[in-house]
Amino acid sequence: MARFFKIFLLLSLFGAVSAVGISYAFYKSVEDKIPSVEEMRATELQVPLRIYTLDGKLIEEFGEKRRTPISYEEIPAMLEGAVLAAEDSNFYGHPGVDIMGLARSALQILTTGHIVGGGSTITMQVARNYFLTFEQTFVRKFTEIIIALKMEQELSKQEILELYMNKIYLGKSSYGFQAAAQVYYNTTLDKLNLAQIAMIAGLPKAPSSFNPINRPSRALIRRNWILQRMLFLGMINKDSYEEAVAAPITAKNYGIQSEVSADYVAEMVRAELFQTFGKALYEEGMSVYTTIDSRLQESANDAILFGLSSYDERHGYRGSDETRPDLVEAQLEEQVKELKKFSKVGKWQSALVLSTEEKTAEIRLDNGERVELSWNAMKWAKPFIDNDKQGSKPKLVQDILVKGDIIRVKPDSKLGWKLSQIPLAQSALISLNSKNGAIQSLVGGLNFSHNKFNRVTQSKRQPGSSFKPFIYSSAISSGYSAASIINDAPVVFNDPNLASAWRPTNDGGKFYGPTRIRQALYRSQNIVSVRLLDEMGVRPTLEFLRRFGFDPQELPNNLSLSLGSANLSPLQIATGYAVLSNGGFQVKPYIIDKVLGRDGEELYRSRPITVCERCTPLELEEETEASLASALFDTDEGVQTLPVAPQVLDPEVDYIVYDMMRDVIKYGTGRRARVLKRDDIAGKTGTTNDGRDAWFSGFNGEVVTTVWSGFDNSQPLGRGEWGGSVSLPTWIEYMRDALANTEPSYIDKPSSLVTVRIDPKTGERAQPGQKDAIFEVFREENVPEIKLASTQTGTISSDNAGINEIIEAKEEPILEELF
Numbered sequence: 001m002a003r004f005f006k007i008f009l010l011l012s013l014f015g016a017v018s019a020v021g022i023s024y025a026f027y028k029s030v031e032d033k034i035p036s037v038e039e040m041r042a043t044e045l046q047v048p049l050r051i052y053t054l055d056g057k058l059i060e061e062f063g064e065k066r067r068t069p070i071s072y073e074e075i076p077a078m079l080e081g082a083v084l085a086a087e088d089s090n091f092y093g094h095p096g097v098d099i100m101g102l103a104r105s106a107l108q109i110l111t112t113g114h115i116v117g118g119g120s121t122i123t124m125q126v127a128r129n130y131f132l133t134f135e136q137t138f139v140r141k142f143t144e145i146i147i148a149l150k151m152e153q154e155l156s157k158q159e160i161l162e163l164y165m166n167k168i169y170l171g172k173s174s175y176g177f178q179a180a181a182q183v184y185y186n187t188t189l190d191k192l193n194l195a196q197i198a199m200i201a202g203l204p205k206a207p208s209s210f211n212p213i214n215r216p217s218r219a220l221i222r223r224n225w226i227l228q229r230m231l232f233l234g235m236i237n238k239d240s241y242e243e244a245v246a247a248p249i250t251a252k253n254y255g256i257q258s259e260v261s262a263d264y265v266a267e268m269v270r271a272e273l274f275q276t277f278g279k280a281l282y283e284e285g286m287s288v289y290t291t292i293d294s295r296l297q298e299s300a301n302d303a304i305l306f307g308l309s310s311y312d313e314r315h316g317y318r319g320s321d322e323t324r325p326d327l328v329e330a331q332l333e334e335q336v337k338e339l340k341k342f343s344k345v346g347k348w349q350s351a352l353v354l355s356t357e358e359k360t361a362e363i364r365l366d367n368g369e370r371v372e373l374s375w376n377a378m379k380w381a382k383p384f385i386d387n388d389k390q391g392s393k394p395k396l397v398q399d400i401l402v403k404g405d406i407i408r409v410k411p412d413s414k415l416g417w418k419l420s421q422i423p424l425a426q427s428a429l430i431s432l433n434s435k436n437g438a439i440q441s442l443v444g445g446l447n448f449s450h451n452k453f454n455r456v457t458q459s460k461r462q463p464g465s466s467f468k469p470f471i472y473s474s475a476i477s478s479g480y481s482a483a484s485i486i487n488d489a490p491v492v493f494n495d496p497n498l499a500s501a502w503r504p505t506n507d508g509g510k511f512y513g514p515t516r517i518r519q520a521l522y523r524s525q526n527i528v529s530v531r532l533l534d535e536m537g538v539r540p541t542l543e544f545l546r547r548f549g550f551d552p553q554e555l556p557n558n559l560s561l562s563l564g565s566a567n568l569s570p571l572q573i574a575t576g577y578a579v580l581s582n583g584g585f586q587v588k589p590y591i592i593d594k595v596l597g598r599d600g601e602e603l604y605r606s607r608p609i610t611v612c613e614r615c616t617p618l619e620l621e622e623e624t625e626a627s628l629a630s631a632l633f634d635t636d637e638g639v640q641t642l643p644v645a646p647q648v649l650d651p652e653v654d655y656i657v658y659d660m661m662r663d664v665i666k667y668g669t670g671r672r673a674r675v676l677k678r679d680d681i682a683g684k685t686g687t688t689n690d691g692r693d694a695w696f697s698g699f700n701g702e703v704v705t706t707v708w709s710g711f712d713n714s715q716p717l718g719r720g721e722w723g724g725s726v727s728l729p730t731w732i733e734y735m736r737d738a739l740a741n742t743e744p745s746y747i748d749k750p751s752s753l754v755t756v757r758i759d760p761k762t763g764e765r766a767q768p769g770q771k772d773a774i775f776e777v778f779r780e781e782n783v784p785e786i787k788l789a790s791t792q793t794g795t796i797s798s799d800n801a802g803i804n805e806i807i808e809a810k811e812e813p814i815l816e817e818l819f
Helices: 002-033 037-042 077-087 099-112 122-131 138-154 157-167 177-185 194-201 216-232 238-246 263-282 294-314 332-339 464-477 517-523 526-536 538-548 559-563 570-581 625-630 651-666 671-676 728-738
Strands: 049-052 058-062 287-290 349-356 360-365 370-374 384-386 405-412 416-420 426-433 439-443 485-488 513-516 592-596 602-605 632-635 638-643 682-687 693-699 703-710 754-758 774-778 786-789 796-799
Touching (some): 049 263, 058 263, 077 157, 077 216, 157 177, 194 216, 216 238, 294 728, 332 349, 332 360, 360 405, 370 416, 426 570, 464 526, 464 538, 464 570, 464 651, 464 682, 485 517, 526 559, 538 559, 570 693, 570 703, 651 671, 651 682, 703 728
Antiparallel strands (some): 049 058, 287 592, 349 405, 360 370, 426 703, 632 638
């Protein structure tokens, strides 16, 4: 017996020594995988990139892992209890490992030959999630235990639990419980009820198996088991338990809930930052604040949809998206499910036609609501034939809709809902603060999910007559005046830069004869623009256009330049118009205001080139691009940190062009904008040959907005469609909001300008007492001479001594005939 006992002791000692030796050998083999204390404390979570408006509303989030880190103090006590009840009820009692759990794991090894799972404490799960892989091997499990023991020695229980709450995967790309609360319930942790808390507390064990969206029945069993555990452990009382167990499943897949729709903006920002940060952009938790104004962005979205749908309805109804008679008899849930498969456009809804009468139709909206569609809401729907023709006017609902049609409807303040359809044409809008180039709103197309092509920045289209203000600016700068006469008559040009002889015409083929430049601009007379450019010379004009940010190499080197034949983006046009809007200064558009790191540290802040009206004007010819980019301006308050915008256009020239462009809205092709009842706005329409591109750009002294409309394949918009009918209504809808509650902002009139009475037919000084005389503003060197008729000889003499006839300019409209 003694001998047996001795052998037993020797074997036990040998086993213990062997175990220690094996353990030490394993420890040495995995030693390099064990993090230091500094690494444990410095562990950073992968946090996605978030893009916001200037006023702090979320636009978009980029990153595979949705995560919103929280501190231990922000963890609701009920959530902590639910997680401990589900995962590790002895968390505050063990040293990092659970002996009984490990015993079960050992048994698994003996019976299966490999690690099956289980036995992991919260500390071990943290060790695995932060520092290891998920491979099921003994070496990984052993390493996990070593790291867990070390974590318990170096970190507090609260620190470990905080790491767990932020790192654990909970399904639907959500990492951490705060992200899960947003993804499943569209709220924050502190607003969840007990049933919802127990539901997400059940996800760590198997996010796919116990997911309340994919596997609601299994998720319900798991939730109720956790509630039962919480009751057993004394974390909740019986009443709370029974109320939570009876609660229905309310989880949905909310994903990322943007607070403002600006997908084209988000992609612009992401692409720009990716050039600097690479893939780290999606993991470093950066917050990007753009220059976008959330209110104006939503106004831009609505304006684009309004303008395109108005155009689209004028050209007829193309029919329903689908016809599903079988769906009419289906259950409500099935109807809604099928309707939601159709892509969303703004606030519109897809709808199922349930029944039709002669003058009404019953429809099911994709939100489940059943409503009546009135005759007035659909009588517009003449059959579409092509962009120039429509069919006969419908007389009955059955001429338009049939039972089972899946249609689109849009909200209408008078009709409730109105029949609509997804427009095939496209439109783009960009609005800038003209003082510093900050982009306040941007819409690159009708629907980003349909087509990610950003027409504001990527599309190069001919601007047509909306380019003329730049030509007229060159003319005024070259010595012409708003009263200069150009003969609007047929002409043939044999320009060597053109393929053949060119005979430009005005829209409609009408010629006006001798015409003042002011009239030519607001009437948008092509012949005058061409003759002006011919007289000034193409090459000098191309150089002048640099002032508006245009590269002469991108512009045509022939007379067609005067009619806007260049291929330019809406962004380039808006940038040029900003010079006219801000008094003649060149600014650069920008969209990123600042970039913050995960801890709120400032990684980047914009330093926009800004108009400084109190600065001493610089001689343009002496300035270089390098000096302008780095210049600081002095003000009464001292040296500022923003670079000064160079003055590229003489203030006198700028004001005269602005004053002429105000007449575009008062009397010309932009007359529809008079509905805004703003005397400070100016602008110009633009339409290319066959109506393939329709533009309107307009501004006051603070904001400039450009709208383009057309088809991506450049097909004509149709008979009778122009910049004033397609793009101007969009501009008006947007500017109504952009200018609301703002004071008029005029371009300052230089005191050196003078106003005199002129003959409207000749542009010369009016004779004393001339009844049809009008006022015109001039640069002092361009004031027409006074021509006095001799009462004795009948001859006419020139005299500039009658300076008393020169009247100081007033902020009043020019007394013109209506066009």
